[in-house]
Amino acid sequence: MGFKNYILVCGGTGCESSKSDLIYKTLIEEARNQGVADQVQVIKTGCFGFCEQGPIVKILPEDSFYVRVKPEDAKDLIAEHVIKGREVTRLLYNKTPKKPLEEVEDIQFYQKQLRVVLRNCGEIDPENIYDYIARDGYVALEKALFEMSEDDIIEEVKISGLRGRGGAGFPTWMKWNFTKQTEGDVKYVVCNADEGDPGAYMDRSTLEGDPHSVLEAMTICGKAIGAHQGYIYIRAEYPLAIHRLEIAMKQARELGLLGKNILGSGFDYDIEIRLGAGAFVCGEETALLQSIEGHRGMPQPRPPFPAVKGLWGKPTVINNVETWANIPVIIAKGGAEFAKIGTQDSHGTKVFALTGKVCNSGLVEVPMGTTLREIVFDIGGGIANGRKFKAVQTGGPSGGVITEENLDTPIDFGGLQRIGSMMGSGGMIVMDDSDCIVDVAKFYLEFTLDESCGKCFPCRIGGKSLYNILDKITIGNGTEEDIEELRQISHAMQKGSLCALGQTAPNPVLSTLRYFPEEYEAHIKDKKCPAGKCKKLIRYQIDPNKCIGCTACSRKCPVGAISGELKKPHTINQAACIKCGVCRQTCKFSAISVE
Amino acid sequence: MAKLSLEELRTLRKDESERIAKRNIHGKDVHVVVAMGTCGINAGAKLTLNSIVDEIEAKGLDNVIVTQAGCQGKCEMEPIVEVYTPALGAVAYGKVDSKLAKQIVDEHIIAGKILTDHQIKLEV
Numbered sequence: 053m054g055f056k057n058y059i060l061v062c063g064g065t066g067c068e069s070s071k072s073d074l075i076y077k078t079l080i081e082e083a084r085n086q087g088v089a090d091q092v093q094v095i096k097t098g099c100f101g102f103c104e105q106g107p108i109v110k111i112l113p114e115d116s117f118y119v120r121v122k123p124e125d126a127k128d129l130i131a132e133h134v135i136k137g138r139e140v141t142r143l144l145y146n147k148t149p150k151k152p153l154e155e156v157e158d159i160q161f162y163q164k165q166l167r168v169v170l171r172n173c174g175e176i177d178p179e180n181i182y183d184y185i186a187r188d189g190y191v192a193l194e195k196a197l198f199e200m201s202e203d204d205i206i207e208e209v210k211i212s213g214l215r216g217r218g219g220a221g222f223p224t225w226m227k228w229n230f231t232k233q234t235e236g237d238v239k240y241v242v243c244n245a246d247e248g249d250p251g252a253y254m255d256r257s258t259l260e261g262d263p264h265s266v267l268e269a270m271t272i273c274g275k276a277i278g279a280h281q282g283y284i285y286i287r288a289e290y291p292l293a294i295h296r297l298e299i300a301m302k303q304a305r306e307l308g309l310l311g312k313n314i315l316g317s318g319f320d321y322d323i324e325i326r327l328g329a330g331a332f333v334c335g336e337e338t339a340l341l342q343s344i345e346g347h348r349g350m351p352q353p354r355p356p357f358p359a360v361k362g363l364w365g366k367p368t369v370i371n372n373v374e375t376w377a378n379i380p381v382i383i384a385k386g387g388a389e390f391a392k393i394g395t396q397d398s399h400g401t402k403v404f405a406l407t408g409k410v411c412n413s414g415l416v417e418v419p420m421g422t423t424l425r426e427i428v429f430d431i432g433g434g435i436a437n438g439r440k441f442k443a444v445q446t447g448g449p450s451g452g453v454i455t456e457e458n459l460d461t462p463i464d465f466g467g468l469q470r471i472g473s474m475m476g477s478g479g480m481i482v483m484d485d486s487d488c489i490v491d492v493a494k495f496y497l498e499f500t501l502d503e504s505c506g507k508c509f510p511c512r513i514g515g516k517s518l519y520n521i522l523d524k525i526t527i528g529n530g531t532e533e534d535i536e537e538l539r540q541i542s543h544a545m546q547k548g549s550l551c552a553l554g555q556t557a558p559n560p561v562l563s564t565l566r567y568f569p570e571e572y573e574a575h576i577k578d579k580k581c582p583a584g585k586c587k588k589l590i591r592y593q594i595d596p597n598k599c600i601g602c603t604a605c606s607r608k609c610p611v612g613a614i615s616g617e618l619k620k621p622h623t624i625n626q627a628a629c630i631k632c633g634v635c636r637q638t639c640k641f642s643a644i645s646v647e
Numbered sequence: 648m649a650k651l652s653l654e655e656l657r658t659l660r661k662d663e664s665e666r667i668a669k670r671n672i673h674g675k676d677v678h679v680v681v682a683m684g685t686c687g688i689n690a691g692a693k694l695t696l697n698s699i700v701d702e703i704e705a706k707g708l709d710n711v712i713v714t715q716a717g718c719q720g721k722c723e724m725e726p727i728v729e730v731y732t733p734a735l736g737a738v739a740y741g742k743v744d745s746k747l748a749k750q751i752v753d754e755h756i757i758a759g760k761i762l763t764d765h766q767i768k769l770e771v
Contacts, residue, residue: 113712113714114714136683136684137681137714137715137716138716138717176667182659182663182666183663185656185659185660186660186664186666187667188660189660190656194656194657198653306649306650307650307651307656308649308650308651309656315652315653315656316653
């Protein structure tokens with residue numbers, strides 16, 4: 053018979069950084085020490101998604117959802133839950149024992165979510181190919197190799213309506229079809245795992261939690277377009293994902309699911325990993341291919357598109373991790389089944405990395421057409437610390453902000469474009485009223501400025517000019533002409549840049565100008581920062597009526613700018629103040645305000 | 648590990664999905680809870696538990712979860728077993744020995760009939 057209990061420990065990077073690996077080892081050790089090693093199986097899985105509450109440990113069959121677990125809790129989990137059959141309530145997410153047959157999905161974070169891409173994350177051991185096979189792994193490959201022609205495969209992807217999840221949303225089947233139709237003896241399949249948007253970790257989590265889904269998909273594509281070699285381009289700062297991919301590839305080769313004569317079908321296909329050094333522009337497909345070839349990662353003019361002239365000049369299909377992870381489901385269950393999910397314009401689901409000032413940050417997968425309000429307020433649990441919602445930034449440095457008025461827009465490729473943002477790869481950063489919108493635009497510009505390869509001047513010089521103007525505005529030297537200049541430079545960059553990095557770099561500026569013109573004006577005309585963020589534009593002041601002269605602030609002030617007698621109201625020397633805000637945090641009487 | 652043929656992969660998948668199904672709780676609509684407090688264990692709840700699990704396996708039921716709980720507060724009636732099914736709701740049985748345990752699986756879970764002679768009421 054099987055084990056009495058199964059303990060699933062999250063092995064995603066987020067939970068591993070909070071010692072989940074040690075929890076895993078301690079659980080195994082405790083099970084042995086307490087004599088129940090033969091009754092429990094401890095399994096390290098991929099990301100559960102609820103990163104805010106990590107490290108997460110789930111115990112089956114009770115389906116107990118334990119959160120913020122520490123290595124020293126392992127002893128109790130074994131002694132209480134496994135041996136005595138009592139849930140350890142203090143570690144439960146709901147803090148109350150579950151009723152029989154209540155499921156984890158009852159947790160609000162998981163309601164409204166639909167896991168297609170992340171179907172195996174948190175369910176299987178990603179380092180064990182048998183776990184993947186058990187959950188219908190490689191069924192799609194079987195079908196593709198033995199029951200479907202090349203055209204059947206492409207047709208199925210076409211019916212599914214799958215569009216690229218890397219950002220642009222190009223129909224996947226068309227890429228495959230172009231590559232198939234291009235004449236050539238050698239063709240390649242490439243997986244773009246160069247995830248680089250600030251705050252985004254969807255692709256990393258997919259690879260960490262379910263590496264075989266990507267390997268299987270790339271092999272299927274190989275058959276469809278007539279390629280025998282695939283490459284996964286992944287950034288070197290994803291060591292866990294790389295490690296698990298390597299294990300997955302080794303196991304797949306040993307079972308004959310990669311390599312020569314796969315499953316006796318006569319089809320040869322193998323995959324290699326190429327590590328990127330972490331340049332943002334290498335996520336752009338032509339720059340990525342340059343980098344695989346060993347050149348400097350610089351975008352090339354398109355056309356020719358990679359489908360015609362890609363890696364080493366050969367026809368190449370290049371898709372992003374999340375796109376790949378959808379393929380086995382489409383082939384195994386049929387494109388029509390997949391097309392039932394989502395909206396008319398965008399089928400399937402989308403994975404988002406929900407971060408920023410939200411209560412439940414984490415990895416979220418929802419059907420296309422879900423509204424932003426549902427993601428931020430229902431799944432995300434609203435704004436942290438009781439503050440007010442201001443905006444959501446989607447699409448990373450290429451995207452834009454979405455405000456309160458558009459929160460009910462259904463999220464799909466078209467919907468986001470209409471409101472001036474874009475789907476992007478899935479980073480979603482929530483901002484509250486303490487975030488300055490000019491500062492946010494400056495942050496993204498600083499990022500793209502740093503990541504620009506410098507090849508074409510609209511991006512190289514335009515980006516720097518935009519940054520300089522924004523910087524000028526945040527220190528109180530902005531003029532009214534600056535707004536117009538920001539717009540002009542932005543439009544020039546959009547039209548003149550060679551690749552998407554430069555073309556989209558001004559998006560954060562244009563979108564914040566569109567939705568928060570009054571905040572720019574406050575900086576320029578009134579020389580004030582409404583969010584209290586821009587140091588040059590704010591003053592800290594002590595309210596003499598509230599200050600009791602406890603001296604706490606003056607003792608904490610790093611530059612000695614606060615003076616006053618004991619038990620008498622203190623004052624801040626504005627000339628010396630560096631606006632660090634320590635005094636305000638220190639004051640127990642809310643006597644210090646910022647304006 | 649040796650390279651697989653198509654047939655071998657299919658057999659492997661069947662075996663592996665049976666293995667992994669044991670830790671899958673989705674689609675399981677019957678829940679059996681065996682009280683395993685000190686009182687329960689002393690009264691033989693471990694034998695009861697084993698008997699239930701063995702019978703479920705023998706009859707090939709794949710929709711049943713068996714879990715343990717602590718003392719139910721009616722120690723004189725231990726071992727206590729509670730059964731939750733969609734049709735019959737929650738039903739508790741007292742003094743469940745291995746034989747009765749087998750009967751619960753066969754008559755309550757499979758045939759959908761409450762064994763009224765052994766039913767007890769648990770105060771909540």
